[in-house]
Amino acid sequence: MSFQKLDELGHKLESLEHALSILGADEATHMASGGGEKRAEAMSNLAGMYHEQATAPEIADWIADAEKAELTEDGARALREFKRSYTNATCLPTEFVRRRTQATMLSEQLWRDLRAKNDWQGFRPALEGVVKLVREEAQLRADALKLAPYDALMDQYDPGNRVANVAPVFERLKTFLKGFLPEALAAQNRRLTERPLKPFAGPYTVEKQRDLGLAAMAAVGFDFDHGSLSVSHHPFCGGVPSDVRITTRYRTDEFLSSLMGVLHETGHALYEQGLPPEWAHWPLGKARGMGVHESQSLFVEMQLAHTREFWEFAMPLVHQHMGHDAMRGWEVDDVLNRVNHVERGYIRVDADEVTYPLHVILRFELEQDLVNGKLEVADLPEAWDAKMSEYLGLSTLDNPKDGPMQDVHWPGGAFGYFPSYTLGALMAAQQWAALEKAVPTVRDDIRQGNFAPLNDWRRENIWLQGSRWSTPELMERATGEALNADYFIAHLKKRYGA
Amino acid sequence: MSFQKLDELGHKLESLEHALSILGADEATHMASGGGEKRAEAMSNLAGMYHEQATAPEIADWIADAEKAELTEDGARALREFKRSYTNATCLPTEFVRRRTQATMLSEQLWRDLRAKNDWQGFRPALEGVVKLVREEAQLRADALKLAPYDALMDQYDPGNRVANVAPVFERLKTFLKGFLPEALAAQNRRLTERPLKPFAGPYTVEKQRDLGLAAMAAVGFDFDHGSLSVSHHPFCGGVPSDVRITTRYRTDEFLSSLMGVLHETGHALYEQGLPPEWAHWPLGKARGMGVHESQSLFVEMQLAHTREFWEFAMPLVHQHMGHDAMRGWEVDDVLNRVNHVERGYIRVDADEVTYPLHVILRFELEQDLVNGKLEVADLPEAWDAKMSEYLGLSTLDNPKDGPMQDVHWPGGAFGYFPSYTLGALMAAQQWAALEKAVPTVRDDIRQGNFAPLNDWRRENIWLQGSRWSTPELMERATGEALNADYFIAHLKKRYGA
Incomplete structure (x- = not known):
């Protein structure tokens, strides 16, 4: 009842x-x-109605009563997720949420303005205000969830992730990458001397690029009865599982960035489309978390679509939809040299597969210290610069816009989110390894454009699991072992090594 | 407070x-x-939330309290419209609404199936059930509004419309049309002998038709900062005043039907875009009613876009967007002969400006008798056939699909709506006459593509009035006299007469 x-x-x-x-x-x-x-007003009022209904006091009684009843295993899991949602939605007092929303909205607006002006000193007080509130929030969540403050923040994005487990994995990866990055750059130089980058034979019309994107989506399993592709300024995967909306943007001088973006969002979309439909209205039926979600997009983009096998399949597709002249003189290796290009840079969102984790680990380390009070905002530029110099050999001291001011996350109050990106990359590599063990023919299948075995494995092990398990449990059940850095490191060595 | x-x-x-x-x-x-x-489920739940919030018992107290306070004139009007909405939303018991929704949903589904099969006997019991409920609803609304039953139904769609006022106007129009239709057909025959219909020089691509539609929308005043044009199976005007969504559909063998459809929906859109924005969240700020809304679409489609002056402006626009060959050998008269073609037919939605009102008046007469118990559903095919034979010289006895089964309105329980279509046509003609008095240069303005004076008059007299007045009051204030058939009759004589 x-x-x-x-x-x-x-x-x-x-x-x-x-x-x-x-x-x-x-x-x-x-x-x-x-x-x-009017849209903002409508969405804000609807979000208010959602919050009001999701936090009604009687829900606590329903949960307590239901806990006394006999439930099936999945019933018990469903109840646990209802409770998790309710706890997360109610653990912050309304008065606090109001203060925090106001502070982060103002800080975000200020950030948009002052980042463009490279004005750290002007922005600093706003970020200090946000960090003060985030410390308060972390403590409130920690008390409600009986977790350490930063763990309580991370738990919102990937339930079950803890510093105690994540930090050693990141530490190992960081140590590896600091040594590997120079090697990879040297190997890349040798490859590019033998085979210089081929020029693009554009311009490429938006219509043809769209056709190619749709064909690639269809090939890797996107269900067009339950989703569509449009254009937006920033690509995203949105909508609902019964109608997933993914977007891309086009430039006409090259077509690989839009195609790869479409495949990344298709990875997110496949997860949403593959969730268990009968639980769609329960927390149990939702995607597990941001890290797992990112593992699905990176699985398609990085593990699948950056491989030789995929491009043996995809070259004819490009010819078919873009014309035979679109890649005049290109071989598969020319594509791989383009999409797997490695370069040290300041900006996380522009980073490649090898350098990206260093950007994330830097933030993971700094935001823990910010939340725990070991680091103050005033000291952030120096702390950032020190790590940036150590990990990537780049200094940002005179350029805060491309240093601690580059991301919207902190100005918006999102602490504990950054690890998800690299956890996603690690999970994707570990899933790929498990898949290859379970389906030894998978690389041949891909070469022949048969993506069903690859999707079947993920459907069963990831998508249909919804939120039945914590993120670490889900990974362990799917791959047979706890998340670790071995598979991602092996993957990087194979793709970028000497 | x-x-x-x-x-x-x-x-x-x-x-x-x-x-x-x-x-x-x-x-x-x-x-x-x-x-x-999932969309249907979401919309049904949101509609439920709307109903729950709109009918909360405490609203009655707020209204009663507010009525005791001192209010500005528009404040008092706003309160009156809040009260009207509340009364209309609460006058039917929840239990009754549930029964009615269930019955009309089933009847609509059955209608879709059985209309295709031309099966009146199979459908009859469902319609009888609906009519029984509609009689009950009319009485419930009549009690709450202190109106006669059919007036109470009509009042939902155009507040203030009463049989006592509408029936004599329709009677005069019907008498006129029965005599005028043969004259108009004879005149048309003479015109077509002198100037036979020119063939279309298609095919016309969707892209070019879309460009032309957008150009025509922009010309007559559609605000693309607050709206857009897309494609749908059935054209409509939807969305919200800050973002009006109109749609069309395309056939490639001719382009006039899509263009005229776009202009019709643009008429609706201009009304929505022109409503007083400061009252957007009050009933006072909404469009007055369905008849007034139809007057705005027919104003653009029939009063404006079927004229010689409009086509003197529009011919170059067609050439510009569709190419010079699109209307090879056509003159303005050839367009007018196409768009102003008159023909007796069975189907209301396919009817032209001259025959359409006869279809509506037939329904208006029959549905009053159905609501008031003077006519039973069992006798409907004969009653329909008798009027159809008298007004249009066509028999539908052996073809109920194109007779009383042709519209979704009655199967869906919408009684009292049909008059709005023809009231809209009458209002549009009367508004046009008032406009020509106020802006004597308007036909020259149109010829030169200057639609501002025409829109300014409507903005001030119709759009910005929102729901400040009942439908008859709005017309009287805008045109200086009560709604009557004179202007529409004069319009038909001028356009279709000998």
Whole structure:
């Protein structure tokens, strides 16, 4: 009976989520330019209704009652996830949420303005205010969840992830990368001397690029009965599992960045489309977390679409949709040299597979210290610069815009999120290794454009699991061992090594 | 203070309406084919939340309290419209609404199936059930509004419209049309003998038709900062005033039907875009009613875009966007002969300006008798056939699919709506006459592509009035006299007469 009430609540919340997701995707794709103000008001009011319904005090009683009842195993898991959602939604007092929302909104606005002006001193007080509130939030969450403060923040994004487990894995990866990066750059130099980068034979029309993107999506398993591709300024995967909206953007001088972006978002989309539909209105039926989600996008983009086998399949597809002249004189190795290019840089979002984790680990280390009070915002530029110099050999002291001011996460109050990106890369590599063990023919399958075995394995081991397990449990069940850096390191050695 | 509460409620209801409108438009334009089930569930739950919030018992107290306060004139009008909405939303018991929704949903589904099979006897019991419920509903609304039953139904669609006023106007129009239709057909025959219909020089690509449609929308005043054009199976005007979504469909053998459809929907859109933005979250700020809305679409489509002056402006636009060969050998008269073609037919939605009102008046007469119990569903085919034979000289006895089964309105329980179509045509003609009095140069303006004076007049007299007046009051204030058939009759004589 109490479970029934939770089930009914789930349907109502799913409907509000549905509206918010579609309105959000629509805003970035089809909304008229002058529709933004009313859209923001509508979404804010709907989010308020969601919060009000999701935090109603009687839900605590329903959960307590349901815990006394006999439940199936999945029923018990569903209840645990209802409780997790409720705890996360109610552990911050309304008054605090209001203060925090106001502070982060202002800080984000200020950041947009002052980042462009490279004005760290002007921005610093706002970030100090945010960090103060984040420390408060971390403590409130820690008390509610009986976790350490930074663990409590991470737990929002990937339940079960703890510094005690993540830090050693990152430490090992960092040590490896610091030594490996110069090797990889040297190997790349040798390869590029033998085979210089081929020029693009553009311009490439948006229509043809769109056709190619759609064909690639279809090939790797995107279900067009339950999703679509549009254009937006920033690519994303949004919508709802029954109607997943992914987007890309096009430049006409080359077509690989849009194609790879489409494949990245398709990875996210396959996860959403593959979730267990019968639980769609329960927390149990949602994607597990941001790290797992990123593992699905990186699986398609990096583990699959950056391989030789994939491009043996994909070259004819490019010819078919873009014309035979689109890649005049290119061989598979020319594509691989393009998409697997490594370069030291300041900016995380522009980084490649080898340097990206160093950007993330830097932030992971710094934000722990910020949350735990070991580092103050005033000392951030120096701390950032020290790590940046050590990990990537680049100094950002005179350029805060490309240093600690480069990401929206901290100005927006999102601490504990950064690790997800690199955890996703590690998980993707470990899943790929497990898949190759389970389906030894997978590379041949890919060469022949048969992506079903690869998707079947992920459907069963990842997608259909929804939120039945914590992130570490999910990985251990899917791959047979706890998350570790071995597979990702082996993958990097194979792809970028001498 | 109570008014403040109504104001806050207005913001919440506007947000839910916003979601429902955008989700509805999205469903018909961008939604993936398999997204329908979850979309229906989400919209039904959001509609439930809307109903729950719009009918909360405390609202009655807020209204009663606010009525005791001192209000500005527009404040008093705003309160009257809040009260009208509340009365209309609460006058049917929840149990009755549930029964009616179930019956009309089933009847609509059955109608879709059995209309295709031309099976009146199979469908009859379902319609009898609906009519029984509609009689009950009309009585419930009549009691709440202190109106006659059919007036209470009509009042939902155009507040203030009463049989006592509408029936004599329709009677005069019907008498005129029965005599005029043969004259118009004879005149048309003479015209077509002198100037036979020119063939279309298609095919016309969708891209070029879309460009032409966009250019025509922009010319007549559509604000693309607050709206857009897409494709859907059935054209509509949806969305919200800050982001109006209109749609069209294309055939490639001719381009006039899509262009005229776009202009019709643009008429609706201009009304929505022109509503008073400061009252957008109050009932006072909404479009007045369905008849007034139709007057705005028919104003653009029929009063404006079927004229010689408009086509003197539009011919170069067609050449510019479709190429000079698109209308090879056509003159303005050839376009007018196409768009102003008159023909007796069975189907209301395919009817022209001259025959359309006869289809509506037939339904208006029959549905009054159905609601008032003077006619039973069993006798409907004969009653329909008798009027069809008298008004249009066509018999439908052996073809119920194109007779009383042709429209979705009655199977869906919408009685009292049909008059709006023809009231819209009458209002549009009367508005045009008032406009020509106020702006004597308007035909020259149109010829030169200057639509501002025409829109300024409507903005001031119709759009910015929102729901300040009942439909008859709005017309009288805008045109200086009560709604009558004179202007529409004069218009038909001028356009279609000998």
